[in-house]
Amino acid sequence: MRQSRAAQTRAGVSFIELSIVLLIIALLTLGGLVKVREAKKNACRIRATVALEDVHRMEILHAAVHSGYTADFAALRSLGLAENLDPLYRFELISSDPEAFTCSAAANLDGDAQVDSLAVNETGVVLTLVKD
Amino acid sequence: MQEQQNRRRKGSFLLNRRAQLLQALLIVTYLVAYTVALSAAAIGPTVVALLRYPESFAATPQRAVTAATELFFFEERLWPLAVVLIILFGLHSIYMSHRIYGPLVRVRAEADRVAEGDLSRRVVFRKGDQLSDLEDAMNDMIAATDVRVAGVQRAARRCSARLRRLHESQFTGSPATRLDAYEEMAAEFDTLVERLSEFRTTEGGAVSGAAGALGGAAGAVGAAAGVVGAAANGAESSAENGADADGAERVRATGTGGMAGI
Numbered sequence: 428m429r430q431s432r433a434a435q436t437r438a439g440v441s442f443i444e445l446s447i448v449l450l451i452i453a454l455l456t457l458g459g460l461v462k463v464r465e466a467k468k469n470a471c472r473i474r475a476t477v478a479l480e481d482v483h484r485m486e487i488l489h490a491a492v493h494s495g496y497t498a499d500f501a502a503l504r505s506l507g508l509a510e511n512l513d514p515l516y517r518f519e520l521i522s523s524d525p526e527a528f529t530c531s532a533a534a535n536l537d538g539d540a541q542v543d544s545l546a547v548n549e550t551g552v553v554l555t556l557v558k559d
Numbered sequence: 560m561q562e563q564q565n566r567r568r569k570g571s572f573l574l575n576r577r578a579q580l581l582q583a584l585l586i587v588t589y590l591v592a593y594t595v596a597l598s599a600a601a602i603g604p605t606v607v608a609l610l611r612y613p614e615s616f617a618a619t620p621q622r623a624v625t626a627a628t629e630l631f632f633f634e635e636r637l638w639p640l641a642v643v644l645i646i647l648f649g650l651h652s653i654y655m656s657h658r659i660y661g662p663l664v665r666v667r668a669e670a671d672r673v674a675e676g677d678l679s680r681r682v683v684f685r686k687g688d689q690l691s692d693l694e695d696a697m698n699d700m701i702a703a704t705d706v707r708v709a710g711v712q713r714a715a716r717r718c719s720a721r722l723r724r725l726h727e728s729q730f731t732g733s734p735a736t737r738l739d740a741y742e743e744m745a746a747e748f749d750t751l752v753e754r755l756s757e758f759r760t761t762e763g764g765a766v767s768g769a770a771g772a773l774g775g776a777a778g779a780v781g782a783a784a785g786v787v788g789a790a791a792n793g794a795e796s797s798a799e800n801g802a803d804a805d806g807a808e809r810v811r812a813t814g815t816g817g818m819a820g821i
Contacts, residue, residue: 442581449588456595463602466609467634470627473612477624 468536468559471515472545475532478512479547482520482530486549495525496549516545535559572653574660579653586652590645598633605629655689662690666697678705707757714751721747 485503486496497503498520504510512518515534522528531546536559543559573579605626608615616623662684669682682697684690725740732740 442577442584445581445584445588449584449591452588452592452595456591459595459599462610463606463630463634466606466630469609469612470630473609473623473627474631 464537468543471513471534471536472543472555475513475516475534475543475545476553478509478516478518479530479532479545479553480551481508481512482518483547483549483551486528486530487551490525496522496528498522498528516543531556572657574657574664579656579660582656583649583652587645587649590641590648594638594641594645598638602629602633658687659689661685662688662693666693669697669701673701673704678708707754710757711751711754714747714754718744718747718751 482503485506485508488506489495489497489502492506493502500508500518500520503520513532513534515536516532517534518530518532520528520530527549529546529548531544533542533544535541536543539559541559542557544556545553546556547553608622609626609630612623616626665682665684669680672680678701681701682694684694688694721740721744725737725744728737728740
């Protein structure tokens with residue numbers, strides 16, 4: 428249906444008006460998304476912290492059962508540690524002697540060169556080593 | 560060219576591209592604004608608290624896990640679902656507007672045909688189209704106009720036939736035959752005037768003016784019929800003494816003056 432110029436000018440809302448409204452909404456959303464992205468990084472850290480606390484708990488259990496910490500995730504999984512600790516972080520377990528262990532978690536949260544890194548040891552305190 | 564356009568329209572959901580896209584964009588804008596506002600209200604405080612992590616959760620560390628879970632739920636479940644729904648609703652709005660603009664395209668096409676004088680066609684919407692009451696109203700309007708115009712056409716045809724008969728009676732008929740022809744002519748003009756008076760126009764000129772002129776003509780024919788009657792009576796009483804010729808002469812003069820108003 429072809430419209431005359433007069434009919435087009437009678438239209439209720441023009442494309443330009445609507446585009447301006449969409450642009451304002453897009454700018455507000457963009458500003459919000461930047462903040463959400465920052466908040467998501469912290470949420471990822473919280474989830475990794477919970478996972479590291481789980482590892483610590485399982486290590487304490489392992490030490491109570493086997494008289495020492497372990498560097499083997501399989502041994503901890505046999506005690507009830509979740510198979511997939513976190514979808515983003517890569518976990519490493521280091522235990523040079525039965526009296527100590529360190530579990531580190533690292534992930535690149537925003538695609539830059541910096542890597543977010545957390546660690547927990549036998550004391551149970553989760554440390555943020557590097558913030559992405 | 561018109562056929563090509565029709566064929567293209569049949570295969571396309573965008574019959575009025577500009578209006579339909581504008582409507583879809585408007586719906587998408589509303590939904591985006593709604594989603595942004597709802598998300599800001601629902602997850603805003605959580606996002607603010609997470610931004611100030613770990614200070615904000617120093618007193619209640621367990622709440623940090625809940626906040627993180629909330630944010631992941633929104634990001635992984637709700638927002639993708641909202642985006643999918645917004646796209647679906649936008650596409651559905653194009654489909655729905657197609658169901659509205661399709662009938663409008665048909666109404667416009669039929670209105671063009673009526674404007675060209677074709678009153679034989681009717682508006683037929685597709686199954687599932689909106690605005691079905693518009694289809695009924697348009698068809699009622701075209702049918703009513705069709706009936707009225709057909710009535711005018713019939714009356715005009717009869718007038719034409721009577722006029723021809725009147726013309727013939729001028730040369731071959733007796734005064735009584737001419738009187739009948741004049742009276743029939745006047746009656747047909749009255750019918751035509753009546754048919755035309757059913758139309759009301761904004762100008763009051765085109766149809767009403769024609770009806771007025773025909774009314775004048777009908778009056779003139781009636782007057783002429785009276786004169787012919789008088790002439791016929793005169794002819795009977797004066798035993799063919801030439802009065803008939805005078806009467807006929809007067810009829811010619813009156814009739815010409817009356818018809819001048821048509």
